[in-house]
Amino acid sequence: MSVVRRLGPALLAPVLAVVVALVISSAVMAALAVNPFDVFGVMLDFGETPGQQITAMVVIVNRAIPLFLSGLAVAVAFRMGLFNIGVEGQYRLATIVAAAAGAAVTLPGPLHIGFIVLVAVVVAALWAGIVAVLKVTRGVSEVISSIMMNFIALGIASYLLTGPFRGSPEGASIIATADIPESGQMPGLNGIFDLFGLANPPRQLYGFLLIAIVVGVLIAVLLNRTRFGFDLKASGMSPSAASASGVNARAMVIKTMLLSGAVAGLIGLPDLLGNTHSYTTDFTAGLGFLGIAVALLGRNKPFGIALAALLFAFLDRSLVPLQIADYPSSVVTIVQGTIVLAVVVANEIARRVARRSAAGGTAAPSGGPTAGDGSTGAVPTPPPPGSTDQRQGAQL
Amino acid sequence: MAATGVTGSSPAAGSPEGAPLAVELRGITKRFPGVVANRDIELRVRRGEVHAIVGENGAGKSTLMKTLYGMHRPDEGSILLDGREVHFRSPADAIAAGIGMVHQHFMLADNFTVLENIVLGSEPTKGGRLDLAEGRRRIRDISARYALDLDPDELVENLGVGDRQRVEIAKVLYRGATTLILDEPTAVLVPQEVDELFGNLAELKREGLTVIFISHKLDEVRKVADSITVIRRGTTVGEADPKTTTARQLAEMMVGSELPSPETRTSTVRDVVVLELRGVTVATPGGRPAVDDVDLTIREGEVLGIAGVEGNGQAELVDAIMGLRPLTAGTVLFGDQDISSWSTRDRREAGFGFIPEDRHRQGMLLEGTLWENRILGHQTRPPASKGWFIDRKASRSDTARIMKDYDVRAPGPDTLAVALSGGNQQKLIVGREMESGPRLLVAAHPTRGVDVGAQAAIWELLKDARAEGMAILLISADLDELIGLSDTLRVMLRGRLVATLDPGTCTPEQLGGHMTGAHGTAGAA
Numbered sequence: 056m057s058v059v060r061r062l063g064p065a066l067l068a069p070v071l072a073v074v075v076a077l078v079i080s081s082a083v084m085a086a087l088a089v090n091p092f093d094v095f096g097v098m099l100d101f102g103e104t105p106g107q108q109i110t111a112m113v114v115i116v117n118r119a120i121p122l123f124l125s126g127l128a129v130a131v132a133f134r135m136g137l138f139n140i141g142v143e144g145q146y147r148l149a150t151i152v153a154a155a156a157g158a159a160v161t162l163p164g165p166l167h168i169g170f171i172v173l174v175a176v177v178v179a180a181l182w183a184g185i186v187a188v189l190k191v192t193r194g195v196s197e198v199i200s201s202i203m204m205n206f207i208a209l210g211i212a213s214y215l216l217t218g219p220f221r222g223s224p225e226g227a228s229i230i231a232t233a234d235i236p237e238s239g240q241m242p243g244l245n246g247i248f249d250l251f252g253l254a255n256p257p258r259q260l261y262g263f264l265l266i267a268i269v270v271g272v273l274i275a276v277l278l279n280r281t282r283f284g285f286d287l288k289a290s291g292m293s294p295s296a297a298s299a300s301g302v303n304a305r306a307m308v309i310k311t312m313l314l315s316g317a318v319a320g321l322i323g324l325p326d327l328l329g330n331t332h333s334y335t336t337d338f339t340a341g342l343g344f345l346g347i348a349v350a351l352l353g354r355n356k357p358f359g360i361a362l363a364a365l366l367f368a369f370l371d372r373s374l375v376p377l378q379i380a381d382y383p384s385s386v387v388t389i390v391q392g393t394i395v396l397a398v399v400v401a402n403e404i405a406r407r408v409a410r411r412s413a414a415g416g417t418a419a420p421s422g423g424p425t426a427g428d429g430s431t432g433a434v435p436t437p438p439p440p441g442s443t444d445q446r447q448g449a450q451l
Numbered sequence: 452m453a454a455t456g457v458t459g460s461s462p463a464a465g466s467p468e469g470a471p472l473a474v475e476l477r478g479i480t481k482r483f484p485g486v487v488a489n490r491d492i493e494l495r496v497r498r499g500e501v502h503a504i505v506g507e508n509g510a511g512k513s514t515l516m517k518t519l520y521g522m523h524r525p526d527e528g529s530i531l532l533d534g535r536e537v538h539f540r541s542p543a544d545a546i547a548a549g550i551g552m553v554h555q556h557f558m559l560a561d562n563f564t565v566l567e568n569i570v571l572g573s574e575p576t577k578g579g580r581l582d583l584a585e586g587r588r589r590i591r592d593i594s595a596r597y598a599l600d601l602d603p604d605e606l607v608e609n610l611g612v613g614d615r616q617r618v619e620i621a622k623v624l625y626r627g628a629t630t631l632i633l634d635e636p637t638a639v640l641v642p643q644e645v646d647e648l649f650g651n652l653a654e655l656k657r658e659g660l661t662v663i664f665i666s667h668k669l670d671e672v673r674k675v676a677d678s679i680t681v682i683r684r685g686t687t688v689g690e691a692d693p694k695t696t697t698a699r700q701l702a703e704m705m706v707g708s709e710l711p712s713p714e715t716r717t718s719t720v721r722d723v724v725v726l727e728l729r730g731v732t733v734a735t736p737g738g739r740p741a742v743d744d745v746d747l748t749i750r751e752g753e754v755l756g757i758a759g760v761e762g763n764g765q766a767e768l769v770d771a772i773m774g775l776r777p778l779t780a781g782t783v784l785f786g787d788q789d790i791s792s793w794s795t796r797d798r799r800e801a802g803f804g805f806i807p808e809d810r811h812r813q814g815m816l817l818e819g820t821l822w823e824n825r826i827l828g829h830q831t832r833p834p835a836s837k838g839w840f841i842d843r844k845a846s847r848s849d850t851a852r853i854m855k856d857y858d859v860r861a862p863g864p865d866t867l868a869v870a871l872s873g874g875n876q877q878k879l880i881v882g883r884e885m886e887s888g889p890r891l892l893v894a895a896h897p898t899r900g901v902d903v904g905a906q907a908a909i910w911e912l913l914k915d916a917r918a919e920g921m922a923i924l925l926i927s928a929d930l931d932e933l934i935g936l937s938d939t940l941r942v943m944l945r946g947r948l949v950a951t952l953d954p955g956t957c958t959p960e961q962l963g964g965h966m967t968g969a970h971g972t973a974g975a976a
């Protein structure tokens with residue numbers, strides 16, 4: 056089977072989505088009497104000197120790391136038809152607890168970092184686990200409960216920040232946790248620029264990049280090559296067939312949410328360990344929600360998510376230059392928003408195309424949102440675990 | 452085609468009186484990538500007749516009907532309704548033209564009620580608001596008129612296959628169809644239900660409705676059809692007159708082979724008990740238990756047949772044995788181990804094979820590839836996995852082997868399951884379950900939807916496995932299959948095992964009597 060035939064349908068949806076988004080946002084800009092080509096020019100302008108250009112790329116990659124982790128967290132749950140909308144709350148709560156815990160201890164270098172990572176992962180996983188437990192014991196839709204849990208998590212986080220975990224002096228303009236000592240700070244990767252004889256930018260490329268890559272590879276292997284991944288995919292495609300094959304639907308929901316939460320726990324760490332070293336009132340927010348869009352655009356595949364994260368990071372970076380050039384920065388938000396909408400539509404189109412050409416057997420539509428996003432028509436919400444097949448109407 | 456009573460598909464076979472045909476398909480060709488599903492097919496259906504379409508698995512029957520129903524457009528050919536050419540862009544167009552279709556595989560939303568399922572897509576409104584009362588009234592009406600016996604407020608989840616079938620038919624009638632397409636409507640119905648259905652069809656026919664139906668049960672086809680079209684390998688091979696054509700001749704037209712019989716040879720029952728149920732009870736939310744105090748024993752080399760009208764607790768019994776439903780009372784023993792609390796996976800690994808009654812619900816991942824479907828249910832053992840990892844290479848090659856051995860007609864292990872014809876899906880399921888060499892096989896309707904040739908092959912497989920000591924729990928709506936294959940026959944009625952019969956002496960008629968409770972509830976023979 057040729058590479059084009061394999062990748063064609065997989066690329067179709069995201070490429071279509073980006074194109075549609077560009078067209079729509081151009082139209083919006085034109086309506087606002089802004090020349091879209093000038094705007095795109097500013098967005099693509101990375102600066103004059105090699106130093107500026109590398110800095111721009113470092114900014115993009117640094118932003119892409121948490122977006123990638125967030126997309127991954129969402130995708131793990133999507134794969135079995137679970138909507139983890141709670142990634143936002145999970146990472147915020149995990150980050151503040153990890154920041155406080157990291158500041159409270161002193162350990163030798165790698166151990167200290169490992170400890171902080173562990174705390175973040177455990178806190179987020181447990182927080183996500185609550186949603187799973189509610190679902191399997193009480194049948195509460197994870198969509199509803201994870202949204203609710205977001206509010207609670209943010210509330211707890213701000214209580215902790217202003218209360219017990221407060222490390223900044225009274226009256227400081229920004230409230231923050233105490234700084235993590237040097238042993239718990241993660242060195243940057245700027246060494247590689249020297250290695251290649253490139254200009255060393257003033258910004259540090261986050262060392263967490265390596266961890267993110269490892270996590271991405273591990274998740275890809277887990278989802279595609281292991282029995283657990285198979286069970287997860289089967290549950291996403293047909294809960295009833297998965298149960299009959301011996302998958303314990305309840306246990307699967309819990310394991311998947313724990314895993315999704317664990318990955319979500321990592322989202323705040325690139326910034327925390329590589330840059331801020333404390334959790335503050337203005338710590339990066341919204342990554343959990345952006346992760347949903349990133350996962351959709353990446354079609355729930357780790358590699359696709361990486362590309363989607365880079366695209367979103369690229370868009371985010373252009374915010375500042377656009378403002379400097381006196382263009383409305385809302386342009387970026389419009390592009391991102393239309394991408395998300397276009398993705399949902401394009402995924403559905405791609406799914407139908409794939410189904411039409413199904414006989415080739417290579418056009419497998421990915422699981423995930425297409426497996427439970429109501430695209431099956433009659434069943435608007437993902438069914439609870441152990442409930443019956445959501446695939447009726449599949450041939451319509 | 453030398454068989455008597457068979458005419459060629461020349462235009463002369465069309466409509467002698469010159470009245471326009473209700474449905475006429477001319478030269479339909481439909482290609483899928485790599486497959487020509489229909490090639491130059493001709494079909495002529497007169498108004499007010501029951502027209503049967505027969506043909507082996509993958510012959511292209513469902514594809515043809517989907518074309519007529521507007522689900523896809525033919526690559527060549529034209530569709531004429533009442534003499535006028537039509538072009539359907541979607542099923543909505545076909546429905547508007549009075550065509551309704553009940554699919555081979557059910558398409559109901561489980562978590563909706565009967566009422567909601569039926570009105571879905573053509574909701575009755577009053578002043579712009581959903582008028583469920585009106586919908587309920589019309590459904591009661593249709594239900595009474597055609598003896599469908601439906602409760603509009605029941606959840607579809609709780610219905611058996613027979614009931615689901617009737618919901619599907621009601622759904623089509625509700626939309627005012629004048630031409631009904633039924634794709635294998637009788638595959639899981641027991642004879643009484645089939646008779647009932649055909650009674651309904653006669654009623655429809657009297658009212659001037661036209662019925663096109665697909666079936667693999669040739670005797671049944673001869674009984675109810677006014678005319679028959681035979682399809683082989685995607686193209687029409689001719690029309691047959693049901694009055695003058697024998698089932699044997701039909702089978703020859705379809706596949707060129709003889710009609711098989713399920714008869715088993717000598718008994719191979721051994722002493723070792725494989726499965727024993729003691730007082731097994733499964734409750735339903737409210738109402739009487741679905742499975743009520745069931746005792747049964749299956750030994751090595753024994754086929755235990757369970758006869759019963761669909762919906763008398765067979766599905767729940769199977770679920771209980773497979774560990775998919777909790778018991779309210781009783782114990783399940785496997786050998787001499789109490790496995791009542793074992794998970795489905797424990798049971799699978801201990802050697803339970805499972806052919807589910809509804810293959811799309813419990814047996815397949817339609818969006819998955821064939822190799823993924825091959826390992827479904829066996830994902831913890833070689834060749835599917837090595838330790839914690841899925842062994843893709845071994846899975847693929849084993850899938851290719853099963854496809855060859857079990858005559859699963861598809862391009863290859865990477866084909867999506869959804870692209871297979873119903874019978875080929877069934878063959879894949881049978882293949883994967885038999886190949887895992889189970890000690891106990893729970894087989895619900897194992898030959899559902901397969902053609903006469905494949906049916907014979909599956910019967911042979913079951914007989915051989917039994918001779919080698921496999922214990923088989925057989926549930927089937929096909930009474931000949933039940934009587935022919937079983938060593939012991941039990942009858943299930945309202946959740947209880949009410950009679951034990953000797954398959955050597957009992958006739959389908961006697962069995963039928965017990966199944967409806969006409970023989971009283973005392974054990975016989």
Ligand SMILES: Nc1ncnc2c1ncn2[C@@H]1O[C@H](COP(=O)(O)OP(=O)(O)OP(=O)(O)O)[C@@H](O)[C@H]1O
Nearest residue numbers: 414483488508509510511512513514870872873874
């Ligand atoms: N969506 C599809 N994509 C590709 N091939 C398909 C698709 N649907 C059907 N086919 C192929 O077309 C052929 C005819 O299939 P069809 O479902 O019409 O058979 P059938 O006569 O209904 O068989 P059965 O008795 O087993 O239900 C088969 O080879 C099948 O694999």
Ligand SMILES: [Mg+2]
Nearest residue numbers: 513555872873
């Ligand atoms: Mg078919």
